[in-house]
Amino acid sequence: MDNLWEILTVATVIALAGLALLVGLVRGRGRSGSKTIERPTTPPAQPERTPEGQPPDGEGDGGYAGGTGVGTDVLEPPETVEPEVLEPTPTLDRPASARGRLQRLRARLARSNSAIGSALLGLLSRGGLEEEDWEDVEDTLLQADLGVEASQELVEALRTRVKVDGTTDPDTVRGWLREDLLRLVDPTMDRRIAASRVEDRPAVVLVVGVNGTGKTTTVGKLARVLVAEDKDVVLGAADTFRAAAADQLQTWGERVGVPTVRSDREGADPASVAFDAVSAAQEMEADVVLVDTAGRLHNKVGLMDELGKVKRVIEKKSPIDEVLLVLDATTGQNGMRQAEVFGEAVAVTGIVLTKLDGTAKGGIVVNVQRKLGVPVKLVGLGEGPDDLAPFDPQAFVEAIVD
Ligand SMILES: Nc1nc2c(ncn2[C@@H]2O[C@H](COP(=O)(O)OP(=O)(O)OP(=O)(O)O)[C@@H](O)[C@H]2O)c(=O)[nH]1
Numbered sequence: 001m002d003n004l005w006e007i008l009t010v011a012t013v014i015a016l017a018g019l020a021l022l023v024g025l026v027r028g029r030g031r032s033g034s035k036t037i038e039r040p041t042t043p044p045a046q047p048e049r050t051p052e053g054q055p056p057d058g059e060g061d062g063g064y065a066g067g068t069g070v071g072t073d074v075l076e077p078p079e080t081v082e083p084e085v086l087e088p089t090p091t092l093d094r095p096a097s098a099r100g101r102l103q104r105l106r107a108r109l110a111r112s113n114s115a116i117g118s119a120l121l122g123l124l125s126r127g128g129l130e131e132e133d134w135e136d137v138e139d140t141l142l143q144a145d146l147g148v149e150a151s152q153e154l155v156e157a158l159r160t161r162v163k164v165d166g167t168t169d170p171d172t173v174r175g176w177l178r179e180d181l182l183r184l185v186d187p188t189m190d191r192r193i194a195a196s197r198v199e200d201r202p203a204v205v206l207v208v209g210v211n212g213t214g215k216t217t218t219v220g221k222l223a224r225v226l227v228a229e230d231k232d233v234v235l236g237a238a239d240t241f242r243a244a245a246a247d248q249l250q251t252w253g254e255r256v257g258v259p260t261v262r263s264d265r266e267g268a269d270p271a272s273v274a275f276d277a278v279s280a281a282q283e284m285e286a287d288v289v290l291v292d293t294a295g296r297l298h299n300k301v302g303l304m305d306e307l308g309k310v311k312r313v314i315e316k317k318s319p320i321d322e323v324l325l326v327l328d329a330t331t332g333q334n335g336m337r338q339a340e341v342f343g344e345a346v347a348v349t350g351i352v353l354t355k356l357d358g359t360a361k362g363g364i365v366v367n368v369q370r371k372l373g374v375p376v377k378l379v380g381l382g383e384g385p386d387d388l389a390p391f392d393p394q395a396f397v398e399a400i401v402d
Pocket of ligand 1: 215245381
């Protein structure tokens with residue numbers, strides 16, 4: 001019996017010692033081995049977003065499954081909850097309505113061009129005009145870039161009126177000047193931009209001109225004019241010569257919610273970007289696609305080839321409805337030569353005269369229309385986003401004369 005008790009006591013001690021050893025082993029392994037991954041009972045909080053809607057750096061994974069970085073346990077995804085809508089509502093610019101823009105910007109036109117008006121009025125109101133006075137009148141018109149032919153015509157018309165009427169009353173003289181200038185600017189020309197869908201396809205507007213004239217800026221500003229008229233616009237960045245030009249255009253578009261078709265590769269084929277832009281506009285059922293082109297003039301043949309190709313490739317997809325030539329009004333005769341070169345490469349249908357706010361050479365409107373036989377359709381009157389106005393002959397002449 002004693003032996004039995006001894007055996008039981010020894011067996012119990014051995015069993016307890018073994019148990020203690022086992023517990024020790026398990027706890028020791030737990031400290032030095034893999035972590036225990038606990039499944040969260042609630043879904044992780046959404047990371048905070050920056051105002052642009054991006055998660056802050058390094059928090060893009062939401063800090064859940066990848067957050068522990070260790071362990072091989074298969075995690076079940078957290079219960080799905082409807083995510084909070086964190087998308088920022090893009091705030092778009094509301095471009096100024098196109099109507100009456102020239103009236104709004106008239107002061108800028110007048111500031112730089114009223115010199116023509118006041119010089120002429122000063123001369124004409126003096127009375128008793130001699131031959132040399134008429135030469136002064138003609139010089140003033142030439143300095144305003146009206147061109148030789150139009151200047152002579154205007155002098156002739158005024159001379160006849162002065163001879164017949166004989167008055168030197170400033171208001172009467174101003175009235176003559178207004179009438180004669182208006183006739184030269186030609187209010188009968190059709191200055192509408194072909195920017196509405198044609199037979200179930202978007203209108204295609206190609207914008208050409210020498211770099212630096214304000215071409216890309218003009219495409220951006222024109223997009224705003226059209227958006228203000230509730231048109232769906234697509235931009236094509238076919239000025240692939242300078243990569244920044246595409247960025248510039250895209251920024252203009254984004255401000256008014258207009259998409260830009262572009263290539264990220266500098267020197268990509270402009271014709272192919274133009275083609276893609278027209279295709280995209282057709283797919284999107286847009287009203288109009290505006291295609292910006294490169295305008296390096298260092299080599300006339302190269303330019304003609306490139307523009308010719310852009311035109312041909314677009315025409316595989318759609319007719320071109322408008323070719324706008326952008327000219328810098330401050331460049332005078334140089335601008336006129338550029339106009340002729342472009343006119344040979346593509347059939348220009350309208351002119352955009354930029355930087356008219358910074359020049360007393362508003363007469364170029366008349367000159368360029370006569371040389372190219374196409375109307376000035378838009379004028380640039382500043383660097384602001386809405387400083388592009390449909391050209392209105394009446395308001396233009398009044399700004400110079402009144
Ligand atoms: N004062 C004034 N500046 C203008 C006008 N239009 C454009 N500009 C400025 O002219 C400069 C050239 O404009 P861009 O649009 O970059 O010229 P670009 O012809 O596209 O030239 P690239 O971008 O080199 O192809 C910019 O600083 C414009 O802000 C305007 O009507 N008045």
